[in-house]
Amino acid sequence: MAGLQRVYKQRIKSTQALKKMFRAQELIAASRIGRARDRVAKAAPYSRAITRAVSAVATHSNVTHPFLVERTDTKRVAVLVIASDRGMAGAYSASVIRETERLVERLEREGKQVALYVSGRRAVSFYTFRGRDIEGSWSGHSDAPSTEVAGEIAEAILDAYRAPADEGGVAEVHVVYTQFVNMVTQRPRVIRLLPLEIVEGVAPADDAETLPLYEFEPEPAVVLDALLPRYVRSRIYASLLQAAASELAARQRAMHTATENAEDLIRMYTRLANQARQGEITQEISEIVSGADALAS
Amino acid sequence: MASLEVDLVATDGKVWTGTARQLIAPAGDGEIGILAGHTPVLTILREGEIRVYPEGGGPVERWHVEGGFLSFDDNRATIVVDAVSRTASASSAH
Numbered sequence: 001m002a003g004l005q006r007v008y009k010q011r012i013k014s015t016q017a018l019k020k021m022f023r024a025q026e027l028i029a030a031s032r033i034g035r036a037r038d039r040v041a042k043a044a045p046y047s048r049a050i051t052r053a054v055s056a057v058a059t060h061s062n063v064t065h066p067f068l069v070e071r072t073d074t075k076r077v078a079v080l081v082i083a084s085d086r087g088m089a090g091a092y093s094a095s096v097i098r099e100t101e102r103l104v105e106r107l108e109r110e111g112k113q114v115a116l117y118v119s120g121r122r123a124v125s126f127y128t129f130r131g132r133d134i135e136g137s138w139s140g141h142s143d144a145p146s147t148e149v150a151g152e153i154a155e156a157i158l159d160a161y162r163a164p165a166d167e168g169g170v171a172e173v174h175v176v177y178t179q180f181v182n183m184v185t186q187r188p189r190v191i192r193l194l195p196l197e198i199v200e201g202v203a204p205a206d207d208a209e210t211l212p213l214y215e216f217e218p219e220p221a222v223v224l225d226a227l228l229p230r231y232v233r234s235r236i237y238a239s240l241l242q243a244a245a246s247e248l249a250a251r252q253r254a255m256h257t258a259t260e261n262a263e264d265l266i267r268m269y270t271r272l273a274n275q276a277r278q279g280e281i282t283q284e285i286s287e288i289v290s291g292a293d294a295l296a297s
Numbered sequence: 298m299a300s301l302e303v304d305l306v307a308t309d310g311k312v313w314t315g316t317a318r319q320l321i322a323p324a325g326d327g328e329i330g331i332l333a334g335h336t337p338v339l340t341i342l343r344e345g346e347i348r349v350y351p352e353g354g355g356p357v358e359r360w361h362v363e364g365g366f367l368s369f370d371d372n373r374a375t376i377v378v379d380a381v382s383r384t385a386s387a388s389s390a391h
Contacts, residue, residue: 042310049306049377053339053368147308214370217340218325226341227366230379237308 005280008273012266019262025088026255029248032143033183036245040180043241047234054196054224054231056214063221066162067228070195071172074165076113078135078157079103080193080236082177082243083120085142089247090254092178092186093122096243099188100176107174115170117157119149119240135160135168143244150237157236158229161194177239178246184253186246193235196228299333300352302373305360307381313358319350320374322367329367337370346384347376359384 058068081100083093100123104114116132118124121139128134136156141149163169173194179187216223303320305313320331323345329338342365349358365378 039309043308045304045306045311046308046377049304049368049375053366053375053377056339056368214337214339214368217329217338222325223339223341223366226364230366230377234308 005273005276008269008276012269012273015262015265015269019259019266022255022258022262026252026259029252029255033245033248033252036143036241036248037180040238040241040245043234043238047238050227050231050234054227057216057220057224057227058196060213060220063224065221065224065228067194067196067224071169074169074171075111076115076165076168076170077107077172077174078115078117078160078170079107080117080153080157080173080175081119081123082175082239083118083123083126083142084243084247085121085139087122088254088258089251090257092247092250092254093120093126095188096176096178097123097126099190103174103176103190112172115160115168117153119153141240143247145237145240145244147233147237150240151233153240154229154233154236157193158232175236175239177243178250180242180245180249183249186249191235191239193232196231299372301331301333301335301369303349303376304374305347305349305376305378305381307378312360312378312381313349315349316352317349318352320376321348322376323347323362324367331369331374333372335369337368339366339368341366342376342378347378 057063079100081096083096087093104116107114115135116127118127118134118137119139120142124134124137124139136153138149138153157173160168160170161173172192175191175193177189177191179189181187300316300318301320303313303315303317304311318332322329322331322340323343324340325343328345329340331338342362344363345361347360347362351358360378361382361384362376362378363380365376367374367376369375
C-alpha cells in the first residue's frame with residue numbers, strides 16, 4: 001500500500017514539472033505574438049505599394065514578361081512549404097504538411113512533377129524521414145523571419161523559375177503557409193505565386209480605385225524586370241510573417257491546453273494519493289484492533 | 298504653394314511620411330526631381346541619395362538607398378526601397 005502512495009506522489013511531482021514547462025512556453029509565445037503581429041502590420045505598406053505598382057505596369061502596358069505567362073516547356077512545379085522549427089504548437093505543422101500533401105497529390109494527378117522547397121525544421125524532418133527529395137531548405141528562423149531569409153528563399157525560387165527546362169526549371173511556384181486570421185483561427189493556405197495572377201494581391205483589389213496612366217521610366221519591360229523579383233520577395237516575406245504569427249498563436253493555445261490538462265492530472269493523482277493514504281491508515285487500524293482482539297480473547 | 302505627399306517605405310515598415318515641396322531621387326537614367334503636379338510616373342531607382350525638401354522649409358531629409366522604385370500620381374509619391382539609411386542631414390543649403 002505504501003508503495004502505491006509513493007507512485008502517486010512521484011507522478012504528481014513529474015506532472016508539476018511538466019506543467020511549469022508548459023506554462024513557461026505559453027508565456028513566451030504570448031509575449032512574442034504581439035511583436036510578430038506588429039511585424040505583419042509593418043510589412044503591409046511595402047507589399048501594398050509593390051502590388052499596386054506591379055498591377056499598374058501589367059495593366060497599362062502590353063509587355064509580355066516571363067513572370068506573367070504560363071510556361072509550357074516543363075512539367076516541373078515548385079512548392080514552398082512554410083512550417084515551424086519547433087513543435088509544442090498543437091497541430092500547426094501537421095496541418096500545413098497535410099495541406100501540402102493534398103496539393104502535391106493534386107499536382108501529380110495533373111501530370112506535374114513536384115520540386116519541394118521547405119522552410120522550418122519540422123517540415124524538413126518530415127520529408128527527409130520519408131526519403132523525399134528536397135530542392136532547398138531553410139530553418140532556424142520560423143518564429144522571427146528576417147528579410148534576408150525571405151530574400152534567400154525568393155532568390156532560390158526565382159533562379160529555378162528562370163532556369164531552362166533541362167536545368168531544373170519550374171513552370172509554376174506554389175506557396176503553402178498558415179494565414180493568421182486572429183488569435184483563435186489560423187488557416188493553412190495555398191497560393192500560386194508564379195506565374196502571377198495580379199488580381200489577387202496582398203491588398204484586396206479595390207474596384208473604385210482606377211490606376212493612373214503612368215509614364216514608365218526607363219520603359220515598362222525594364223520596370224517590370226526590377227519590380228517582379230521584389231514582388232515575389234515581398235510575398236514570400238509576408239507569408240513567412242503570417243506563418244510566424246500563426247505559429248506563436250498556435251503554440252500559445254496548445255500550451256494553455258497542456259497546462260490545464262496537467263492541472264487536471266495533478267488533481268486526479270492527489271485524490272488517488274489521498275485515497276491510498278486513507279486506505280493504508282484504515283488497514284493499519286483494523287490490523288491493530290484485530291491483534292488486540294486476538295490477545296484479549 | 299502646392300505640395301506633395303511623400304511615403305518612404307522599406308520592407309519592414311514605413312520610414313518617413315510627410316508633405317514636401319520637392320523630391321529628388323536617383324532614377325534609373327539620372328536624377329529625377331518631382332514637384333507638385335508632375336505627371337504620374339513609375340520609375341526604378343538605383344543606388345543613391347533621396348532628398349526630400351519638407352514643406353515650409355526646415356532641414357532637407359536625406360537617405361541613402363540601395364535601389365527600389367518610385368511611383369508618383371495625384372501628388373502622392375510612394376518610394377519603395379530595399380535598404381535605407383539616413384545620411385547625415387547637412388544644414389539645408391537650399
